[in-house]
Amino acid sequence: MSAQEKFKEGLEDIIAGTSSICFIDGKLGRLVYRGYDIKDLVQGSFEETIFLLWRGKLPTITELTAFKKELKSHRKVNPDILKHLRDLPQQGHPMDHLRTAVSINGIYNKTGSSVSEAEEHLNALRLVAKFPTFVAAIYRFSKGLPSIDPREDLDHADNFLYMMFGERQPDLFVKAMDMGLVLHADHEFNASTFSAREIASTMSDMYSAVTGAIGALKGPLHGGANEAVMKMLIEIGNMANVEPWLAKARSEKRKIMGFGHRVYKTKDPRAEVLEGMSEQIGVATNNRSWFDMSRLIESYMLKSEKPIYPNVDFYSASMYYQMGIPFELFTPIFAVSRIAGWSTHVLEQHARNRIIRPAAEYTGPESLPYLPIAQR
Secondary structure (H helix, E strand, O other), rough: OHHHHHHHHHHHHOOOOOOEEEEEEEEOOEEEOOOEEEHOOOOOOHHHOOOOOOOOOOOHHHHHHHHHHHOOOOOOOHHHOOOOEEEEEEOOOOOHHHHHHHHHHHHOOOOOOOOOOHHHHHHHHHHHHHHHHHHHHHHHOOOOOOOOOOOOOOOOHHHHHHHHHOOOHHHHHHHHHHHHHHHHOOOOHHHHHHHHHHHHOOOOHHHHHHHHHHHHHHHOOOOOOOHHHHHHHHHOOOOOHHHHHHHHHHHHHOOOHHHOOOOOOOOHHHHHHHHHHHHHHHOOOOOOHHHHHHHHHHHHHHHOOOOEEEOHHHHHHHHHHHHOHHHHHHHHHHHHHHHHHHHHHHHHHOOOOOOOEEEOOOOOOOOOOOOOHHHH
16 A cells, blocks of 8 residues: 555544544444543533543542542632733733743642653643633633632532632533533544654653643644634524525535534534523523524534535634633633543653654655755
8 A cells, every 4th residue: 555545644544553542433423531431420510521531530439539539629729820810912812821820830830740650640630620710711811800719629620610710600501511511521543632642752841741632722723623613603693694694604615613523523522412501501600592593503414415514613612602612712611621631642742752753654755956046
């Protein structure tokens, strides 16, 4: 087989490694963490999912109670780091600020450059615990507001919303956030996770790997797609505009954000769960407009000559927006969840490491004569 026959643009369907963390069945639309279907895991909590990813099993009540206590103890962020974040230029995207927060935190952490197993597990715990504190602070600083200290009496999702808004949010919002965090926690060798693993494969540290992953997640073809979905919905404006807007977008060959996926050949299972929660929040807030527009867009996309199914970004956008969360925070919230998966993959990579160094098929010229500069 020639090199040309082996090559696939974007490495589509190329197996780049083995992992026991996550399994995706694109034909049947299934997503599995450590053997458990995500549609079952959303019945639990994000803390249970973190425990499962790191330790390979679901916790008992005693184990979960102890784990939550340990996680809560690492939520606070060094005041000097918060000062750095507050002083950053506010024109940057929140993901730029989050990337900087992780990088700075790695410098302040005396063992930030360690790749020992014990220290890496501790750094993973620190990062997962601090990500909500980072994102909430970044959001509040952008509004000219002071950051809010985390509360140790609240669970992960509840505390995150409290730190963003300065007050407890409705139970339905807390449940929606928790489900969103569970559903986004891992997704095999996606762009940001593979970036983290590649960096880790050089035996670089957890903070460096996660900083690189954040850079990959920011892109509009990855984590930034949920933000793009909400911008699209705002541009459409109302139900009456859906059909003419889609017709114009198709004629201009514009990408309809939130549809299609490299792996899933049917509806993204995460989108199925989030669709229901988005509707519940629309009903509870007496504002179904964004959800109803989303569902109408989906119906048109499925009626097309080549049906295209929604992915996780599509209904997460309306769900978060109906909760009062601005769209520029959608991707940072994605990161608050995905840090669980990133850290797990870094730990797995370092446990049986070999540097990731793929080959490239050269398509440039060969054997060009070198001319002295005076003759060019």
